[in-house]
Amino acid sequence: MINRRYYALLAFVMLTTVSMVHGHVQQVTLRVDGLACPFCAFGLEKKIKKLPGYDSLHFLINEGKVIVGWRDDQPLDLKEIDKAVDKAGFTLRGVTGTFIGTISRGNKGELYLDLIEPVEQRLHLDMPKDKRRIKTKKTDQIQSTPQPLRERLEGLLTQGNLVEITGKVEGHSKNKVLLNLSINSLAIVSPPEEFGCKVISRVENLVCSRCVTRVVRTFMPLEDVLHIQADHLEDEIQIWTQSEKPNLMRLRDRIELLGFKVEQIRVQKEKEDQKK
Amino acid sequence: MLSGTRQSVIRDLPLPLLWAITLLTMVISTKGWAHEPVFSMGPETIWQGGVGIETEFEFADEGGEELSVLHYEILYGLTKDLSLTLEVPQILDRQAEGETGDGLGDVEVRAKYQFFKKDMLNAQHKITGIFGIKVPTGDDEADPPLGTGTTEFPFGLSYGYESRTWYHFLTTLYRLRTESGNSDPGDRLFINGAVGYRPVQGEYTDPDVVFFLEMNAEFEFKDELRGTRLPNTGGNTIWLGPTTLVSPNPQWMFKTGIQFPIYENLNGHQEHSEFRASFGIEHHF
Structure with missing residues (x-):
């Protein structure tokens, strides 16, 4: 039973x-x-x-x-x-x-x-x-x-x-x-079906679940952020935003303020998303 | 210190009027709040920041003497465990020795501090300490007097158990009465017990009715005048009677009750009590 x-x-x-x-x-x-x-x-x-x-x-x-x-x-x-x-x-x-x-x-x-x-x-x-x-x-x-x-x-x-x-x-x-x-x-x-764009960032030092929690807790309450996923095995943070043109510099700064080094930050293209 | 006129009035006070003062303080006893007994206090404190107002009409028939009093009370919760109450009695009609009078009675301020509470599913045990001061704002020189002319310090302990069906309370209150000129009124001790029952356990917004049986034992020491104990003062009385609390909704409560003296052992020659009755309305917000 x-x-x-x-x-x-x-x-x-x-x-x-x-x-x-x-x-x-x-x-x-x-x-x-x-x-x-x-x-x-x-x-x-x-x-x-x-x-x-x-x-x-x-x-x-x-x-x-x-x-x-x-x-x-x-x-x-x-x-x-x-x-x-x-x-x-x-x-x-x-x-x-x-x-x-x-x-x-x-x-x-x-x-x-x-x-x-x-x-x-x-x-x-x-x-x-x-x-x-x-x-x-x-x-x-x-x-x-x-x-x-x-x-x-x-x-x-x-x-x-x-x-x-x-x-x-x-x-x-x-x-x-x-x-x-x-x-x-x-x-x-799950990520929202409707969103402005999806930002992908590769970071260093994202080593444990507590790091993931810090990232999620920092970004999720932001008004423009609809959803976030952070994978510490893949060293990747994915952010779904409401706006179609999010301020990438500001997002990068916020990640680095948490103590993680941003190797790359970019907007994922629609085709790439469909492929995935 | 009292003025010379006031001292002479106290000195010349006839004994029946001293008894009338006793009656006055008996009726102006401290009042219950929420689901507390009607004729005594319980351990209830209001929530932090909560305000309660109450108007209560009391009538006492003391042989040939009658007293009608309207009490105004305001209650405030300083914390969930500490509440303050201001009680202002307005004497509507006081009849004694063929004379009548009305006006402001003695104002009382008191605090309740709840130092023990145990919450269970649909039930609470509570113990509260009670402290207060009653100031002689009522005119004790009027005929008949509207106040006792003395400052009193009530203090005591109250235990209560409340559940969805049964209630029981036990309260001990001592009223320390200070001297006033040559007069030294006797202190008073109250031991109050009450058992309550809620026959229908409705939901939050349903009308709510609780029936109580209240017993109040009151012991009064003899008054003294210029160091001499007055023989026709003081004594013991036990009151018993039913009371009812009705809440049509969670913000309002109507409370009514009547009590009769089932035992009276009064010193010397004093009028015997017939009954006392009370009707009150409470609102909190």
Whole structure:
């Protein structure tokens, strides 16, 4: 049963592509403890409505949940949400939603999702266990589970793709506990179908997934940039821009300000793109 | 220091009027906020930056004496754990000894600091410290008096458990009353308990109703006049009665309740209480 679930997830990962559309509203579900009455919960409504990405609000008070419509042109700032819930007099236990960022590896080999914005947020990816103990009435059976998800995420480390993970974040930032993201679904964010032009830059020193994250986090929030991919094995950064004639000098400067040496930067021709 | 005229008024104060002052302070007890009991305070603090306003009408029938008071309250959340309240009582009608009076009562400012909170799914445990000061803004020289003429320092602790179905509260409040000239009114101790039940657990915007049963034990020490304890002052009373809180939406709350003295042990000869009732409206934004 578990094998099937992970193969299904793998299939989903391979087949699904997601495009980022600015202005689109996504939903995040907040699991809030202490919600005992509507009169007291009004303070939470006030605090959430002041958050910059707020679009809509729906309380499921008997389930201790608040569903918030969130504009994806604003970063989903978990710390700000946590602070708002705290100031309203409640405790945030978890946030279920969709998070966009790049995969990186920690010092101990653990995997993270580095959110594009806000830059200081890094979510620890909660991996399924290698082996799962399943209790039966008579004996304990140990069933090993394959790890297609981990392998897939390891693959994304080098490719520098933007990924979109839907899951639940738990853990409290104030207590310096890592914010754990348990993954429900994962998809690679594909380049937009319509764009002004595509810039390709060959760089030196792009050596690891953290370098990739820095590049993506720097360029993605820029108004003209629709999409970016950075591959540290190929030493290549690809930028999809809104304008047809982007300022290449400015893009080069920005890359070099990050500490990478730009060997070449050019606009990819349409024919070249079709060929690829 | 009091003026000579004021001192002489206190000295010549008839004992029934001293009891009337006691009644006045009893009715002008501190009020509950949100889903707190109606006749006492609970551990609720408002959210950081939140503002609440409340108007509450109280009526007390003290044998042949009657008192109608309108309380105006404004509440502000300095932080999520610390809130400040200003309470201004407007005495609408005070009848005692065949005389009537009305006007501003004694103003009270108090702070609540919530030092313990445990949140669970649809429930909270809270403990709050309460501190305040009541200043003698009411005219204590009027006949009948509209204020106590003394400065009071209420302080205490309040514990509360709130969930989607059940509520319970336990509050202990001590009112330290300072001397005023030759008069030294007795301090007061309140021990309040309440149990509440929400029969229908609706959604956020649905009307919300909670029923409470409140019991308030009040202990008052004897007043002193020129160092002599007055025999016809002080005593113990236990009040019991139902109260109801109705929120038509998350911003408004109507609260009403009535209480009867189920036990009274008053010193000397004093009028016995009949009942007290309250109706209030709260709005927060």
